[in-house]
Amino acid sequence: MTDFAIGLFSLMAMGGLVLGGLYVPIALILCSLIGVWAIKGNLILATKMLGLAANDAISSYFFGVIPVFVLMGFIVSESGLGRDAFDVANAMFKRIKGGLGVGTIAANAIFAAITGISIASAAVFTKLAVPELRRHGYSDRFAVGVVAGSSVLGMLIPPSLLLILYGLLTETNIGDLFLAGVGPGLMLALLFGLGTVGMAMFASGFIGRNLSADSEAPTTRELLSKGLPIAGLISLVLGGIYAGVFTPVEAGAVGTAGALVLGMIKRRLAWSGLWRVMVETGMITASICFLVIAAQMYSRMLSFSGVPSGFGTMVTQADLSVLGLILLYCFVVILMGMILDSGSIMLILVPLMLPVVTALHVDLVWFGIITVLAVEVGLLTPPFGISVYVIKATLDDPTISLKDIFIGAAPFAAIMLVSLGLVIAFPFIATGLLGR
Template identity: 35%
Template sequence: MDITFIGFILFVCLILMLTSGIWVALTLTGVSVIGLLLIENNSIGLLLGTSSWSAMTSWSLTALPLFIWMGEILFRTRLSQDLFEGLSPWLSKLPGKLLHVNILSCGIFAAVSGSSAATAATIGRMTLPELKKRGYSEKMAIGTLAGSGTLGLLIPPSIILIVYGVSAEVSIARLFLAGALPGLVLIVLFMLYTVIWTLLNKESNNTADEKTYTFKEKINSLKKLIPIMILIGGVLGSIYQGFATPTEAAALGVAGALLLSAMLGSFSWAGLGGSIVGAVKNSCMLGLILVGAHFLTLAMGFIGIPNALAEWIATLGLSPIGLIVYLTIFFVIMGCFLDGISVIVLTTSVVLPMVIQADIDLIWFGIFLVLVVEMSQITPPVGFNLFVIQALTGKNIFYVAKAALPFFFIIASAIVIITLFPNLVLYLPTLMSS
């Protein structure tokens, strides 16, 4: 049977399964089974067993449930309130004032949660009511939260970078390093846009927030940031200095999060039990998706689709930049219907051969991929951050999407920047390897 016809059948099956509400993991497995049947491969059970074992026995995956658990523990602390109160005095003179607290709080919390949805939900619970009470533009408050919430995907330790590292078989520690500078660039771009918007829309942002702070009050406010900064420094510093692997750093992070929750007076046995249940649920969901994705990768290899696609792309004569443009459009469309992790595990087996053939660095491509997935997090109809913020505000999903639209284009501009200046991504990983 012609490989193009097989690919078309599998694509139709994929769309039908996803739109009918079948779990992503079961969809991936189902498409794999159909593909193997079409090429008359009778070793489906053996291949599923083998691929499932190899998918779930990677030592790198151990970091995944640990970082998820760390985020779940911190989700139940008063961390977001301390971040808000600690940052507010230092940003009171900057145009946009507390809107920048939204951005920086998300950036800091992203460095310990690793999750986009958890970042948006945790920070949003604290900042949105406070910004509304002080008279800030509701649309801008929602927009900054939606955009900055996506930082949970990029700023290490990122759950999605761990998934990509396992799928692409690249160093997770180097991926974490690669995400640091682009994450800072994105924060600066968000803050710069907020400053410009505030200066151009003073009449739309009439706040009653005229409180001034003494230098002593600013210094005292830093005390509230010390615990979280120590945790971030401990987790990321242990990786970057070579003292610990990402898995060992994740274990340190869990211990630190438990200590931090006790210091903040937020520790309870009920909260600990809830964090364990939440971590187990999320880890099992991701594990099942990874099993399905690994099986799909194996099936695609037997069918020959990745090689056929790579050869087809080669015949187009696309430059690496041209390939990146095509892939950006492709991933944004995929992200309109799937969550970020599903996009990565679903497409890695097909896309990576093209990327390797185009001689694109896999570390750089991982950061590019995460940025594109960030864009999809604030793109309807399946932008996870949009759903989180809709639940927090009760606003229509399209109202939230419209508020987040400028940040969609800001993330797109960050992709242009790392494409023009790839050393923003590769500089720190190169230092690590040298």
């Protein structure tokens, strides 16, 4: 059996194991070990080579960006800044038809700019926004759908854990990726808002027929006390990165300290909550590092087998254009999003596609934004749809089924496909701020 055939067999075996329910990193490591063993013919050599891959995978200083941003996101969530963002956004858009829905989207965009974790956004705004939306006449399906849809902004608007993961996998500058995510992220939030207003005007049966805006308006002082700390934290983290004052790792650490200070000043951060945040941060960081190690092993095995270069040769011989390749890639990513989580999709496909798109001189920053947008669609599509399951678990309401949440999120998944098409057709949406 040739090395190329071994690589293909390993890919098929890995896919079968994942679909069979085996944890993705375990499937990657197992297939990588067996694949390298079959290629090199020596088990000891295979274990040593994969051991070196594991060491190389997370030895970089820039891997420190993972725990600091995860910690900052959890502290922000625990200290109630998500509620503040919702109150401010709701006050800004309450006079628009469907304004509470638009306010939920705006609040999620703000929250995304200080957390970067879609799951955290989904959990926080399920508790904050869904009861308020239902109380003001919005339908159950729309109430959970708008939270599910807008929660994905956390994976695109910087700082984003998916962009960090992509940057580490492809050795692309994380600051550039963050800057490139601003345009598409704001565009997606704007399209979500316009879509909500459009549904309020032309699909009142779906969004709700008797929308009210009779909540008591907060005072200017209350809005400033809630909005200024959030604006300050966003400016500190993202402004520091873009101005060149901080590296992404340093910005995450400074942002974590800032979120901690805000939580203490507002007296919303108890010792029990801080301990829970630390434990959850450690668990997520360990999980992400394990995923990255497995992906590095998998990437080494693919390189030894020659599958990426062989795939690139086939693409060249097929005379497939860059646009055709990107469209095919997005189609595969969206299909995989129906059965796998976001990180797993990136870990499986990005190492496979990286040599191909590099050979075709594709801008890796643009390709990263396309990848994250396509992956995000999978957060809302059945049967997996991790954001949908988080909302269902957080809501704990038997009257709202998973089917209701998926139906409610469907218009937002369609809007995301439109955004993906726009970024593919007009790359400057992503790269314009980089001057490319």
